[in-house]
Amino acid sequence: MMxxxxxxxxxxxxxxxxAGMEDFDGKSSIGKLFEGAKKYIASVIEGHKTPVIQINIAxxxxxxxxxxxxxxxxxxxxTPRRMKGSYKDFIPVLSSCKVYMTFVxxxxxxxxxxxxxxxxxxxxxxxQAPLSKDGYRISMESVIGKALSGRDTEVSTFGAKFSxxxxxxxxxxxxxxxxxxxxxxxxxxxxxxxxxxxxxVDTLQRSIAEGHLELSKPILRSLSDTVLATARHADMYSVCxxxxxxxxxxxxxxxxxxSK
Numbered sequence: 001m002m003x004x005x006x007x008x009x010x011x012x013x014x015x016x017x018x019a020g021m022e023d024f025d026g027k028s029s030i031g032k033l034f035e036g037a038k039k040y041i042a043s044v045i046e047g048h049k050t051p052v053i054q055i056n057i058a059x060x061x062x063x064x065x066x067x068x069x070x071x072x073x074x075x076x077x078x079t080p081r082r083m084k085g086s087y088k089d090f091i092p093v094l095s096s097c098k099v100y101m102t103f104v105x106x107x108x109x110x111x112x113x114x115x116x117x118x119x120x121x122x123x124x125x126x127x128q129a130p131l132s133k134d135g136y137r138i139s140m141e142s143v144i145g146k147a148l149s150g151r152d153t154e155v156s157t158f159g160a161k162f163s164x165x166x167x168x169x170x171x172x173x174x175x176x177x178x179x180x181x182x183x184x185x186x187x188x189x190x191x192x193x194x195x196x197x198x199x200x201v202d203t204l205q206r207s208i209a210e211g212h213l214e215l216s217k218p219i220l221r222s223l224s225d226t227v228l229a230t231a232r233h234a235d236m237y238s239v240c241x242x243x244x245x246x247x248x249x250x251x252x253x254x255x256x257x258x259s260k
Contacts, residue, residue, distance in 0.1 A: 002043070003036050003039035003040055003043070004040075005040060005231065005235060007036055007040075008033075008036050008037060008040050008227075008228065008231055009228065011029075011032055011033040011036045012033060012224040012225070012227060012228040013224075014029055014033075015029050015030060015033055015220055015221075015223070015224040016220070016221050016224040016225065019217040019220035019221050019224075020216075020217030020220070026215035026220055027208055027209065027215065030205075030208060030215065030220065030223060030224075031205055031208070031209070033223075033224065033227060034201045034202075034204070034205050034227075037198075037201060037227050037231060038198050038201060038202075040231055041194050041195075041197070041198045041231075041234065042198075044194065044234045044235065044237075044238050054176055054180045054248065055172050055173075055175055055176035055180070055248060055251055055252060055255075056252050056255050056256075057172065057173070057176060059252075059255045059256070059259060060168075060169065060172045060255050062259070063255060063258055063259050064165060064168075064169060067165075067258070068165070069164055069165050072158040072159075072165075072258060073157065073158055073159035074157055074158070074159065075157065075158045075257070075258055076155055076156075076157065076158075076257055077155070077156055077157060077158050077161055077162075077254040077257065077258070078154055078155060078156075078249075078250040078251075078253040078254045078257065079153075079154055079155075079156055079161060079250050080148065080154070080243060080246045080247050080250055081148070081152065081153070081154045081246070082148040082149065082150050082151065082152055082153075083147065083148060083150055084146070084147055084148065084149050084150035085147075085150070086160075086161050086162065086163065086167070087161050087162060087167070087168075087171040087251075088162075088163070088167050088170070088171065089147075090147055090247075091170075091171060091174050091175065091178075093143055093144060093147040093243075094174075094175060094178050094179070094243070094244060094247060095178055096140065096143055097140075097144070097240035097243060097244060098178050098179065098240075098244075100136070100137075100140045100236065100237070100240055101237055101240050101241070103133075103136065104233050104234070104236075104237045105189060105193065105237075108130075108133065108230065108233045109193045109194060109197060109230065109233075109234075110193065111130035112130055112197060112226055112230050113193070113196060113197050113200060114130075115128060115129055115130050115226070116197070116200050116201070116204055116226075117200060117203075119204060119213065119219075119223075120200065120203050120204040120207045120212075120213065121207075122207075122212060122213060125218070125219070127218075129222040129225070129226050130226065132225065132226070132229030133229075133233075134229055134232065137232055137233055137236050140236055140240075141236060141239075144239065144240075144243065154250065158258070171251065172251055172255070175247055175248060175251060176248075178244075179244045179248065194234060197230070
């Protein structure tokens with residue numbers, strides 16, 4: 001059976017709510033939580049195996065040379081599913097995704113990894129746990145939700161999504177610039193970071209099993225909070241990655257459709 005995010009939330013809640021209770025088996029529960037976290041992490045990494053396709057700029061240039069706005073207005077174009085408004089309105093959302101993805105890669109996961117390494121070595125306490133910055137994730141979720149609140153379709157017309165030819169060109173170039181180089185290495189890098197974090201969970205689990213780490217109520221609650229916050233950030237990172245890929249594919253499919 002697949003281990004879902006809801007399963008992870010429930011395991012975190014069990015640890016958090018029961019931490020410090022006399023009859024609570026902290027070792028067993030945190031072990032179950034860690035095993036679940038590793039399963040969920042593996043599913044996130046699996047979801048990143050879709051190849052990143054850069055925008056067909058050469059095809060776009062040829063299209064611009066051979067057509068004008070009037071000839072394309074009623075032609076079919078493609079979008080990410082439920083994209084609301086024009087591509088011009090949508091591009092800033094992708095820019096925000098890139099900033100968020102950089103935060104997860106460069107700040108969120110490294111901070112958690114560092115804390116867990118210190119914790120496993122007995123050199124850190126619950127008060128040193130990294131801030132979850134869950135407000136950032138929630139705001140990012142809201143931004144994406146609003147941008148994808150349109151009709152349940154991936155098809156529109158050129159005139160509905162672009163007000164002129166320059167807008168079409170800028171959309172293609174902007175998406176290419178935002179994610180072209182970034183996604184080539186970044187997704188692989190963050191997957192490697194997540195895998196290192198998963199390996200560290202094994203080390204921490206051994207430290208707990210061998211009695212090197214005291215499972216106090218503050219430590220148990222910090223662990224459950226940190227694991228859940230990290231999983232949420234990884235999940236939103238995956239959403240941003242998927243949105244980038246589907247947008248790139250939609251524009252490339254549009255270029256191909258309009259070039260027929």
